[in-house]
Amino acid sequence: MQGSAHPAARLLEQHARLLGEASFSGRLYSLGWYPGAVRSEGVRDRVFGELFELRRAGRVLDALDRYEGCADESRKPHLYSREIVTARLGDGDEFDAWVYLYARDVSRLLPIPGGRWQGRRR
Numbered sequence: 001m002q003g004s005a006h007p008a009a010r011l012l013e014q015h016a017r018l019l020g021e022a023s024f025s026g027r028l029y030s031l032g033w034y035p036g037a038v039r040s041e042g043v044r045d046r047v048f049g050e051l052f053e054l055r056r057a058g059r060v061l062d063a064l065d066r067y068e069g070c071a072d073e074s075r076k077p078h079l080y081s082r083e084i085v086t087a088r089l090g091d092g093d094e095f096d097a098w099v100y101l102y103a104r105d106v107s108r109l110l111p112i113p114g115g116r117w118q119g120r121r122r
Contacts, residue, residue: 001118002050008067012052015060022051024085024099028117029109035117036102036109039085047115051087051097061098068100078103 001009002018012018026047027040037047054060061082065071070078080100087097 008064011060011063015056016052016054019051019053019095020089020091021048022087022089022095022097023048023115024087024097026085026101026115027106028112028115029102029106030112031102031109035112036080036104036106037099038102038106045115049099049117051089051095064100070100070103 002013003009023046025040025042025045026037027042027045028047029036029038062071065082066074068080068082069075070080070082079102081103082098083101084096085099085101086094087099088094
């Protein structure tokens with residue numbers, strides 16, 4: 001997220017332009033220190049985050065894939081997979097966007113009501 005001291009956030013600050021807060025059809029779960037999102041068909045199920053337009057997209061996505069552990073050379077099974085979803089900005093504009101979806105079973109995980117991770121107590 002913008003303003004974070006995390007290296008992935010700094011990478012986006014350097015190589016991307018923030019379009020704004022966006023959401024997609026999904027559910028968010030707590031994995032302890034970090035979240036995991038999955039797709040959902042539920043009308044009210046939304047996951048919120050930030051939408052960025054990438055410059056040098058291939059290079060940035062390669063770096064993010066390595067960070068998220070889903071690069072080709074990453075240990076398998078991967079915890080996340082990078083997939084395209086329809087992301088909706090607050091003004092209603094929609095974009096195809098890459099997201100990292102949790103690739104494991106969520107049946108024992110705690111769902112995060114409202115689909116927002118930022119500001120959560122951990």
